[in-house]
Amino acid sequence: MNAQILKGDGVALYTNPVASAADDDYGQFRATILHKLGFDAAEKEISGWPGYSSTTLHALPHLANKLGIAELYYKDESTRFGLKSFKALGGAYAVFRLIQKNIAAQHHGHLASPEEILSGKYADIISKMTVTCATDGNHGRSVAWGAQLFGCRCVIYIHATVSEGRRAAIAFYGAEVIRVQGNYDDSVHHAAEQAAEHGWTVVSDTTYEGYRDIPIDVMHGYGVMSREIVNELRDHPPTHVLVQAGVGALAASVCATFWQAWGAKRPQFVIIEPERADCFFQSGQVGHPVVVTGDLDTVMAGLACGEVSPVAWDILKNGINCYATIADKYALEGMRVFANPIADDPKIVSGETGSTGLGLLMAAQGNSTLWKTLGLDSNSRVLLIGSEGDTDPTIYKEVVGKTAQEVLAQ
Numbered sequence: 001m002n003a004q005i006l007k008g009d010g011v012a013l014y015t016n017p018v019a020s021a022a023d024d025d026y027g028q029f030r031a032t033i034l035h036k037l038g039f040d041a042a043e044k045e046i047s048g049w050p051g052y053s054s055t056t057l058h059a060l061p062h063l064a065n066k067l068g069i070a071e072l073y074y075k076d077e078s079t080r081f082g083l084k085s086f087k088a089l090g091g092a093y094a095v096f097r098l099i100q101k102n103i104a105a106q107h108h109g110h111l112a113s114p115e116e117i118l119s120g121k122y123a124d125i126i127s128k129m130t131v132t133c134a135t136d137g138n139h140g141r142s143v144a145w146g147a148q149l150f151g152c153r154c155v156i157y158i159h160a161t162v163s164e165g166r167r168a169a170i171a172f173y174g175a176e177v178i179r180v181q182g183n184y185d186d187s188v189h190h191a192a193e194q195a196a197e198h199g200w201t202v203v204s205d206t207t208y209e210g211y212r213d214i215p216i217d218v219m220h221g222y223g224v225m226s227r228e229i230v231n232e233l234r235d236h237p238p239t240h241v242l243v244q245a246g247v248g249a250l251a252a253s254v255c256a257t258f259w260q261a262w263g264a265k266r267p268q269f270v271i272i273e274p275e276r277a278d279c280f281f282q283s284g285q286v287g288h289p290v291v292v293t294g295d296l297d298t299v300m301a302g303l304a305c306g307e308v309s310p311v312a313w314d315i316l317k318n319g320i321n322c323y324a325t326i327a328d329k330y331a332l333e334g335m336r337v338f339a340n341p342i343a344d345d346p347k348i349v350s351g352e353t354g355s356t357g358l359g360l361l362m363a364a365q366g367n368s369t370l371w372k373t374l375g376l377d378s379n380s381r382v383l384l385i386g387s388e389g390d391t392d393p394t395i396y397k398e399v400v401g402k403t404a405q406e407v408l409a410q
């Protein structure tokens, strides 16, 4: 497809001139950077954790009809392990793998099962470990939860604009939470420095020079969510998937699993970012990672990132068909639309970052050029990744005018 940038009211699209065709072997090969065996292992371990169950894939026929498409699906991560976001799968899985590796190093390569680790059998090893990371909320909550569940110490760094609600949600899982000056990327650098000084292990969701194994575990953990989707839509894949991106770990994981599962039938892949934190949008235009600076301010808290994850980029640079940015107002409107369903469409609690896909559809709907550029028409079957529920209940109520409980009870 030829490169073009198109703009509407609070929305911009850039069609990727180097997108791999769906049946392109080179693209398929890139997707193996996240390996099928890695996804298999994550699926096996995480499905054995207490409280695991597949989250709901909602169909919204009335909203689809209103938007002028054939089908609309929403993968609802608001119930994931009680943490209210898909992130529960990644950080906690990386903590688990780290613990497994430490035990293996001291027990002749034995890979301990979740049951063994949870039984306290290896508490002497695990209790001496400290994990740390920087977060804008959900990743840190997952790392803290995993550390508490499996029994190691945890220190989490948050940046200046992370809300009090998100701070409290991390502290709830027993982590020491420290607020630092600057934006998300500043907190990433700070966590790395502190870890080096104290001998802790950074469990980051983003890769950087010389650091990729742990974030790759995180991405394999996210694959549990995409594989649940594949299991439900296997013979009837969507034509489009709309995925929100911060550092791109979620998007890379979805892209790789869908490519592996659906090959030539994989959906058109659209990535969505906030206007002021558009590192993929800008990187796509020059063909290599670009750092976006400034306060990256957006209501889509999980997406306030200025640097792509290099490993995610390696998969996505050819996997993305279209880059999109949207203004905050569309994500907020998406939350309200989900909370007030049409007829018997399901009631959905979707947070600021969870509603971006619907936000993009609504932003593009009135503009036939944008709609066409996204390749949307009355036959389209669109999948939205509902990456979070009301991860900050105070903000949720301010935006929607009701609590999550009230939405579900209405």
Ligand SMILES: Cc1ncc(COP(=O)(O)O)c(C=O)c1O
Binding pocket: 085, 086, 087, 136, 138, 139, 205, 244, 245, 246, 247, 248, 249, 250, 251, 301, 302, 303, 305, 353, 354, 387, 388
């Ligand atoms: C709810 C939610 N959705 C999406 C994302 C984006 O994930 P990634 O940073 O892997 O692109 C995040 C990141 O924190 C998030 O919290």
